[in-house]
Amino acid sequence: MAVTITDVARHAGVSRSTVSYALSGKRSISASTRDRIAEAITSLGFTANAGARALATSQTMVLGLLTQFHQDEFAPAMLQYVLPISDTARELGYDILLVTELDATDALRRVTSAGMVDGVLLLDVIHEDPRLDTLRAAAQPGALVGLPKDTEGLDVFDLDFGESARILVDHLFGLGHREIIVISPPLHVFERGGAYGWRFRDAALERGARYGLQMHSYYGESQQPTIGQSVNAILDARPTATALIVHNDATIAALPSILAARGVRVPDDLSVVSLFSKDFGRSFSLPYTAVESSPDQLGQHAVRQLVRRITTPELAGAPVTRFIAPELAIRGSTM
Amino acid sequence: MAVTITDVARHAGVSRSTVSYALSGKRSISASTRDRIAEAITSLGFTANAGARALATSQTMVLGLLTQFHQDEFAPAMLQYVLPISDTARELGYDILLVTELDATDALRRVTSAGMVDGVLLLDVIHEDPRLDTLRAAAQPGALVGLPKDTEGLDVFDLDFGESARILVDHLFGLGHREIIVISPPLHVFERGGAYGWRFRDAALERGARYGLQMHSYYGESQQPTIGQSVNAILDARPTATALIVHNDATIAALPSILAARGVRVPDDLSVVSLFSKDFGRSFSLPYTAVESSPDQLGQHAVRQLVRRITTPELAGAPVTRFIAPELAIRGSTM
DNA sequence: CTGAAAGCGCTTACAG
C-alpha cells in the first residue's frame, strides 16, 4: 500500500517521531539525520496521510464551502466567488470541501459534526438564513458572504449595496438627471430574503428623495425574453425618464441588445448605470458606468478572517461585519 | 470536546464495537441494545468522526474534483458540470473536494498521495493533458470528462462532438442549404489542445464535403465586442452562405443582438444552428435549433463509473470511453 | 539531538 511514516523512519534509520518532527520542523534535527530523512522521503515517495494527521492534530486543513444555487439566479455570478475563495484558502494551506446540497442546513450539520472541516464559509446568505442557527451551534467557526438580519456572533462580509446605490444616484444627480428608473432584482429574490435587493433599492430611493428626484422603482426579470418585454414596458411607461439604474445581472447582460432593438442610444437618449463585478462586466463586455463589486476581495477577506478564527481565535477579536467599499468605474454610459 | 463513540458506548452501557456495529449494521444487534444505542446517539448528538473512520477503513468518502478555469473560457459553462457531479456524488454518499489550483498536476498528486480522496474527476481534459500521467500513477482511480489523445487505462466521458456536427450538417443539408459557415471555438482553444474544437469542426467539414457542400470554416472569438466584429466580417465575406453553424458559447450568446443590429432575420435571411446545453440555452434564452448536450448526464455517468471503480473494481470492467449521444432540438431557426 | 509510548476516534477480525 501507500508508504507511511514508519517506512520512512526505517529507511532513514530513525524513529517515527524524528521523521514527524523533521516534517513539521517543530524541533531541531541534526543535519545528517535531516538529510537521511529527506532522502528517504523522496526515494520512497512519501506524503503524510491527511486523515491520520487530521485525527492526531484535530485539524483537517479543509474549509467547507456551502453554496446555494437558486435556480433563478444568474449562474455566472457564482463562480466569481468560488474561485477567489478556493485560491485564498489554498494560499493559506486549506483545501475546499464543496457542499451544494439543497438541504443546506442538514449538510452544514453533517460536515461540521463529522469533523470534516475546520471552518465553514456560507455563500449567498439571505435575510433570515436557516443555516445560521446550525452554524452557531457548530464547533467550528464560520464566515458569511452576504448580510443576514441577525449577525450575532458571526463574521460577515458583503458588498456595500447601500453605498453603491448612493454613489450611482449622486453620479446621475450630478449630471443633471431628475427622473430615474431603478430596476431591482426580480421579486422572488426579495421574497426569499435576498437582502441585497432592498438594501440597494431603498438606499437609491431614499437618496433620490432627498434630492427631490422622481424615482420609479421596478423589479427585474431573470430570463429572456421576459426581460426584454419588461424593459420595453417600463421605458414605454416612463418616456420622460433620462436615466436607468439596473441592479440585476440578467437584465444588464441583455440590455445592450434590448436597447439596440429599440433604437435607444446610450448615453445620448438614455443614461445607464449599474452594479456588477469587473469579471462579469468583462465577460459580457458591458459598456456601462457602474459600481464595481469585487468578489475576489470579498472572498479573500472572508477566508482570511475565517482562518484567523480557526488558528488564532484570540487574535481574531470580536465578530466583525465588514462591507467592501464600492468603486465607481466611469465608462461613458452617462451624460 | 465533540462526543465520541466511547461516550455513546458508556451511555448505552455497551462496548464501542457494539456501537460501531449498530452504526454500520454489519452484525445483528438485539432490539433492546439497538434502542439504547439509538437513544444514546440522539441524546448525546453523536456523529462519527469522518477522519477517524477514514483512517480505520481507508475510505474517505470524498471525491476530488479537479477543475481548470481557462481564463478565456465561458464561465457559465463550468457550473453545469460541477453541480450535477456534486449532486450525483452526494447521492452515492460522497463529498466533493474542489481543487482549482493552477498547477493541476501538482494538486492532483497532493490530494491523491495524501489520501484525501477515494477517487478523482478530471474536468476539461485536453488532448495531451499533463495530469494524466499523474493520475495513472495514483493509487486512486479517476474518471475524465473530456476526451484526451491517449485514453489508455482511463474511464473517459465526453459529448459526441463528431456526431453532433454530422447531425447539424445533415439537418441543414436536408433543408436544402448548400453553402454553410462553421464558427469553431477560438483559435487558442485549439492551441491548448481543446480537442472538442477540431472533433466538431472536422466532422462538419467532412460531412459537408461528402454532400458536395460549400463549407467555410472560421475560428470564433471569446469576447465582445470582438465577437460582433468577427461575425460581421465573416457574414460580409460570405454573402451567399445561407446557414451558420456556431460551436462557441460566447458567440452564440452574443449572436441574437449581433444579427438584430445587422438587420438579419433568422431563419428568413439566415439559418442558424448550434451546440449547447439545455441550461445554457435557457439562461441565455437562445432560440436556436441546436444539438443539446447534457452536462448533467455526462457528470452522472462519470461519477457513477468512478464510484463503481472505487467500490467494486471487479465489476467496473475494462476502462471505458463513452460518448453521450447528442440530441437535436428543433427550435425554428432553420428553413 | 533523539526515541519509546500514548493517544486521536474509529473499525474489524478474533473469541466467547
Place this chain on the structure above:
DNA sequence: CTGAAAGCGCTTACAG
C-alpha cells in the same frame, strides 16, 4: 448476540 484488543498513520508530551 456482545466484548476486549489490535490496528489504521500520524503527532506530541515525556524522558533521556
